Amino acid sequence: MMARSFPLHPLRVGVLALAALASFSAHADLFGDDEARRAIIELRQRFDTAVSAQNRLVEDNAQLRRSVLDLQQQIQALKDDLARSRGQQEQLTRDVEQQRAQRDALQALDDRVKKLETDAASKAAASPDGGNGGAMGADGNDKQDYDAALAVFRSGDFNAAQTSFASFIKRYPRSSYAPSALFWLGNAQYATRNYKEAITNFRSLLTAAPNHAKAPEALLSIANCQIELKDTRAARATLETLTKNYPQSEAAQAGRERLARLR
Structure with a gap:
């Protein structure tokens, strides 16, 4: 072997x-x-x-x-890039969902306000924009300028809408359209996530015209801003005020639904 x-x-x-x-x-x-x-x-x-x-x-x-x-x-390095990409994708998804929710909320708001204004006009109990009367602009162009600013808002250009309504309020502080201008200015700020400034303008509307047809919607909008700011306690208190002070309004109905979800 x-x-x-x-x-x-x-x-x-x-x-x-x-x-x-x-x-x-x-x-x-x-x-x-x-x-x-x-x-x-x-x-x-x-x-x-x-x-x-x-x-x-x-x-x-x-x-x-x-x-x-x-x-x-x-x-x-590839793992780090993948983690960053996932984080960016998740943030983008959250942003899209938030924008969709805001868009839906603004559309629902616009629908309610249009109905409110139609009802008010048919009863001839308020001005065409749903206001509760007041002095007109010095040059009589306040309605035209208000309608133009509102058209910008409804086009979805919320930054330009803020500029238009802020200019309107400065130019026509005593106009019967001024409370409505404050209302839409606040909603334009809400749409661009400027929640604190939006709350300030909604409260200015409530202080200047607590009986205005848009006052209930202003309270509901304040609650929406507080929810976005994660201030659930304040939002709950605002919604309770809304349902108590304006129980028959459509905004109050929406507020009750929102309040139930917060609880």
């Missing part, structure tokens, strides 16, 4: 070569000079080859470690 042979590691070969070299050196007298020199040269060459191979292995191993480290860093 033949014995199996195994390849020797280059470094091991070198060690064996050195041992053999030492043996040859110790017993050089057993060989002729030429034969001994050839054997020593061959052993040295084999040793040098083994050392070179070992050096290449060390360098290859170091290069492999560097490559693995670079790969790990690239993987971590």
Whole structure:
């Protein structure tokens, strides 16, 4: 039965070569000079080859470690990018949902106000915009300017609507349309998430004209802003005031539904 042979590691070969070299050196007298020199040269060459191979292995191993480290860093960078992308996607989804909710709320508000104004006009109990009377603008253009600002609001350009209504209020502070202008200014600010300023303008409407046809809607809008500001306690109190002070209004009905969800 033949014995199996195994390849020797280059470094091991070198060690064996050195041992053999030492043996040859110790017993050089057993060989002729030429034969001994050839054997020593061959052993040295084999040793040098083994050392070179070992050096290449060390360098290859170091290069492999560097490559693995670079790969790990690239993987971590990809993970970080993915986490950021997921965070941005989640934030975008939240923003879209919030914008959709605000758009739906504004549409519902617009529908209620249109009905309110139609009812008021049919009874001739208020001005065409649902106001409760007052002095007209000095140049008689307040209705035209109010309608123009309202058209901007209904077009969805809420930043421009804020500018238009703020200019209207400054120009026509005593107009019968001024409370309505405050109301729509507050809603334009709500649409652009300027909730604190919106609350200020809704409260200005309630202070100046507590019996105005849009007063219940102003209270409901204040509650909506407080909900967006995560001030649930204040929103609940506002909705309770709405349902108590204006129990027959459509805004009060919407307020009761909102109050039930808050509880």
